[in-house]
Amino acid sequence: MIPFVREFEFAYGRCDAVAPQIRRVVAENPGPFTFTGTGTYIVGEGTVAVIDPGPRLEPHLSALMAALAGETVSHILVTHTHADHAPLARPLADALGGVPILAAEPPILGQDLADTGEEGFDLDFSPDQVLTDGDRIEGPGWTLEAVATPGHTSNHLAFALPEQNALFSGDHIMGWSTTVVIPPDGDMDAYLDSLERVRQGGFATLWPTHGPPITDVAPFLVAYRDHRLAREAQIVGRLEAGDQTIAEIVPVLYAAVDRRLWPAAGLSVLAHLIRLSRHGIVRGTSTGNADLPGLASRFSLV
Template sequence: MIPFVSMPPFEYGRADTVSPLIQRVIANNPGPFTFTGTGTYIVGRSGPGAGVAVIDPGPLDDAHLAALLAAVTGRRVSHVVVTHTHRDHAPLARPFARAVDAPILAARPPARTIHASTLLDEDDDETFVPDVVLSGGEVIAGDGWTMEALATPGHASNHMAFALREENALFSGDHVMGWSTTVVAPPDGDMAAYMNSLDRVIARGFSTLWPTHGAPVTAPDPFLAAYKAHRQAREAQIVERLAAGDGRIAEIVPNLYAAVDSRLWPAASLSVWAHLIALERAGRVKARPGPVIDADWILG
């Protein structure tokens, strides 16, 4: 079982100091994929004139913009950093960056909107354009803090996490979340890429993970081991269902997710599809006519 983390009490729009170098302001956009809302992180010292970075400004929301501007009053924002271009992370970046006169740093957006938006409320922000394009490995330094960009594709093809060296912490975006498993939804989401990224995060041995949604993960090693084991177990269950004669995703999902609210089955269908695509690429299953969501799947 994954040791999910409960969210402690909070107040929308309030800047909470959560570590010596981190403050968090949560947007009032709760939902099935955002949990309690988008947590925007302010990285740096709290004193007057200090230089800070702001991670994932969040959705277009006037109240959240006002809260962020109030939180950085008296300090200088040197970087606005975005983990990926989904609408609960990226749209407020440009208005906020313009207000504080800071550049936006992020991975290159997808060439076209290819997320499975008909089933998930996780559309890309089609207007998002970073000022500085990151590919992973870049070091972003400021007033008493240093962050490294870590490419973590899988949830989104352009997902980027950020390691805060001074606290051995990772701002994990939606790659790892303390309250839930991460949605990996084709065609932009890629399960093989996700598992490879997860291994890279595990190998780093971080002390704390700060997801954009929900509470921090303060014991990452056992949590990530369970996170990975869950994905591996789900893959094995899918193979078992294929062996039992379930050849379509619509047949597999009710069996594997019988204990889950059926309103979440569309998202579960996308996760099963992502696993099947990875299995098909590895030569373990075959799809007719091809690896589309309504294909007929058989063991290879």
């Protein structure tokens, strides 16, 4: 069982000091994929960086501007280009007088992937500076280092704060829920590799973009990974029982889950099946793309 953490004190639009050098403002965009809403982080004092400005909501922009009054924003960082993380970056940068926006190179996606049953992609997002793994930015008393964590999306970055031995984990690791991995941009092999990388980082605290921090990090990450592998074993079990399609698998494995989440759950099942296909455990009859089985494909054990 994953030791989820879901309780925390916040109010929409309020700027809370949550740790030394870290403040958070939560946007009012609650939902089945965003929990209570997007938590935008302000790192530092005096000269600061902003992480994940969030959705394009005027009240959230106003709250961030009030929280940043009297300070110099040196950088705006974005963990990935989903629509609950990236769209407010440009309006905030412009309102602050042209602050540079930093993120990984956005994925090249078709318009049909803008809405994936999760929060969708911000197809208009373009950073001013492309970050790659290990890139650092600094301010007075703080350092942020880009940590490539692909899987949830191909361009997902987390940001380490060495002064606090902390990691802003974006959507890669969340305390309130597991993370959705949606092909073709999301990849389960990459996700599991990134999870292991974070585990090896030995961080004392994880600050997800949604929900409260994770402070008992090591056992949480073990449980997080074990859940993924157990889900994969359940999928294999359904194939052994005679299921051949994702439409047959999801109602069984996610019977206790809100049905609004079933479309996204189906995509995560697909991500597992693609991984199993790569490893020679499952055979998928593709639909459309000969190299990538889809939701309507039929699957069987090899």
